[in-house]
Amino acid sequence: MPGTLTVSADVLRWAARRAMLSDAQLTLRFRQWPQWLSGESGPSLRQLEKLAKLCNTATGYFFLPQAPVLKLPIADFRSAQMLDDEEPSSALLDTLHACQNRQAWYKEQLLKEAAQPPPLVGCNRLEESALKSAAAIRRILNFTLSQQQECKGWEEALRRLVKAVEEAGVLVMINSVVNHNNRRKLDLQEFRAFSLCDKLAPLIFINGADSKAAQMFSIAHELAHISLGLSGISDSSADSLHERKTEEHCNRVAAEFLVPIKDIKNNYLPRAGLDANVAELxxxxxxxxxxxxxxxxxxxxxxxxxxxxxxxxxxxxxQKLRKTGRGGDFYRSLIQRNSRRFTQTLVNSTMNEETLLRDALSLLGIKSLTTFDSLAVEFGADDGLLA
Incomplete structure (x- = not known):
């Protein structure tokens, strides 16, 4: 048909798959989608550009004769079942690349300041016991078990843990969508967390689609990765019994870090029953x-x-409790998504005219100068850039 393009059905299906869009969803947007797949017709350039935007895929990919193979830029520690699935989604890859960009900027700032490397990176070895490794992490974080027990509940303990991790020089970012695009949700079935290890600027990312109750274990798990000096993506949860040595080790360290096995054995009451023990402990x-x-x-x-x-x-x-909860504060969410330590460093650098405003907005994933000014005030500035 005049004015239409020939696009490989293999590439079309690949783009739809990585964007997690079904044939039914795409047919609603493009009535001729079935015909594009069968080769009976093709999209116009305008339609192709719309499809590329919808799938968050560069237009150039659609002119390839077959689908490309895109790989994760870090080690994959997910379970064998997860690895049998298709290549990483565009949402995961875009999140990884955004975090790498933030990490690169932050590392450059630390180099300018001649900052000392965080002691947590590479402080443990895989051959060491979970008990010894967990103790080393607690010591470096200066977050004792008694401090944890003093918290009003596990939600407060989670907040204090994140604060301790960032004070120890590790960026923690928690988000359930790509940047701030609520239409591009991160799939919990694809991954729970990843760590980007660096001697100077280590970073932990937690999939915020998980319940906050589960996020605490994920943070501890990724801390174990950083302590081994390893970058990687994980799907481990507290109930995972991993066949991979590294992941099982990190699970054991995470569990020991949060609740020492000796304490569990001493405080478990057999006659009380499982539910009562779980609640009390x-x-x-x-x-x-x-x-x-x-x-x-x-x-x-x-x-x-x-x-x-x-x-x-x-x-x-x-998860049910989460769905019935109220929406969070936008600025608190913005800071949590980008890491408080990173956001404050970036805002201060921009206010001091060391970083261009356009670069700061891009790194934060925002477009509004008003939003940036509100962050500046949040971190102690008398006025924003609009004042």
């Missing part, structure tokens, strides 16, 4: 029931089947 150590279930398994009080069944029920309960 959670209150005692200020961690979620998900973490307690993992520790009860590690201590030999429950079997793998019970761990998975109870964990699934608790996870469903937390």
């Amino acid at each position: 959670g209150r005692l150590y200020k961690v979620s029931s998900l973490v307690i279930l993992r520790r009860l398994f590690d201590a030999g009080f429950i079997d793998p089947k019970t761990l998975r069944e109870k964990y699934r029920l608790e996870q469903e309960r937390f």
Whole structure:
């Protein structure tokens, strides 16, 4: 047909798959989608540009004879089942690249300041016990078990943990969408977290689509990765029984860090029953029931089947609570998504005319100068750039 382009069906399906769009969804947007796939017709240039934007895929890819193979830029520590799935989604890759850009900028700032490397990076070895590794991480973070127990609940403990990690020189970013685009959600089935290890500017990213109860374990798990000096993407949760040595080690370190096995064994009351123990131990150590279930398994009080069944029920309960909760504060979410430490450093650098405003807006993933000024005031500036 005149004015139409010939596009490989392989490339079309690849673009749709990585954008997690079904044939039905695309047919609603492009009535001739089935005909494009069959080769009976092709899109116009305008339609192709719209499709590229919808799939968050560069237009040039659609002129290839076959779909390209895009790989993760970091090690993949996900389970074998996860690895059997297709290549990483555009949402995951875009999130990874955004974090790498932020990390690169932040590292450059630290080099200018001749900052000392964070002691957490590479402080542990895979051959060491979970007990020793967890103790080293706690010591470096200066976040003791007694401080954790002093918190009002596990939500406060999570906030204090994130603060301690950032004060130790590790950026923590938590987000459930690509930058601030609520239409591009991160898929929890694809990944839970990743770490970008660097001797000077290590970074942890947590998939905010997970419940906050589960995020605490993910942070501890990624801390274990950083302590080994390893970058990588993970899908581990507190109920994971991993066949990979590195992931199982990080799971054990994370669990030991949050609740020492010795304490669990000393405080478990066999006659009280499982539910009562989970509730009481959670209150005692200020961690979620998900973490307690993992520790009860590690201590030999429950079997793998019970761990998975109870964990699934608790996870469903937390997700329901999340859906019924109120929306969060925009600026608090913005800071959490970009890391408080990173955001403050970037805002201060921009206000001091060391970083161009357009670069700052791009790194933060925002377009509004008013939003930037509000962040500046949040971090202590008397006035914003508009004043």
